[in-house]
Amino acid sequence: MSIKQTLMKYFGNHAETRDKHWDASLQTHYYKTTKDKALLKLEELYTNKQNYSIQAISKEHGEISMYYKKTFIIITVISVRPYNTAIDFSVTTETILPFDFGNSTRRIEQLYQQINKELPYIKTTN
Template identity: 65%
Template sequence: MSFKTKINKYFTNHAETRENHEDASLQTHYYKTTKEKGINMLENYFTHSQVYEINATSKEHGEISVFVKKGKKVFIVATVIMVRPYHTAIDFSVTTESIFPFDFGYSTKVIQQLYNKVNQELQLITLKENG
């Protein structure tokens, strides 16, 4: 990861995952599941958590938008896309609202926490299997 990327991670209020991100913790995760099971897992987690509140769900588009109820004001969009049978990508986009235009890496930490939870619930496909 370049020095500029490290600096930008702390001086922004937004973080999102993508296929070939310089930061390995922000690369798209793939799971051995279907789109429906991935969305249902996330929906169930957000619904039963005291931290999150679901704003909207679009199963057709594979998206769930969520607010954080406690602590910092955070808006999350989770996207679930089935690449091929039992090979589903889950991406997150996180924006932190504050009076400052940066969150000192908080958005990235939220994504890492979400991926940790999903990794406990769904079978992660490693890079070797991802080919």
């Protein structure tokens, strides 16, 4: 991790996951399930969680948008092949300052930990 990447991680207010991310904790996670089952499980999980507020669910696009306190989260669920589904996040923290001291990245790590308990985890990309 370069100095620029470290600074961007802690002195920005946005983080997102992708297949080939320089930060291993922000790489896409894959699960052994279908897109529809994953969306249903995520909806169940975050509807009942305290401090989470689901704003919209688009089953056609495989997206859930929600708030956690002052953090806006978009979850994207993509079916790669049968029973191989990718889940990605885009997280933006709303703060007075133009940075969140790495809160967006930590939120993604916590979301993946919660989902790993609920869905059969396969792998991250390398």
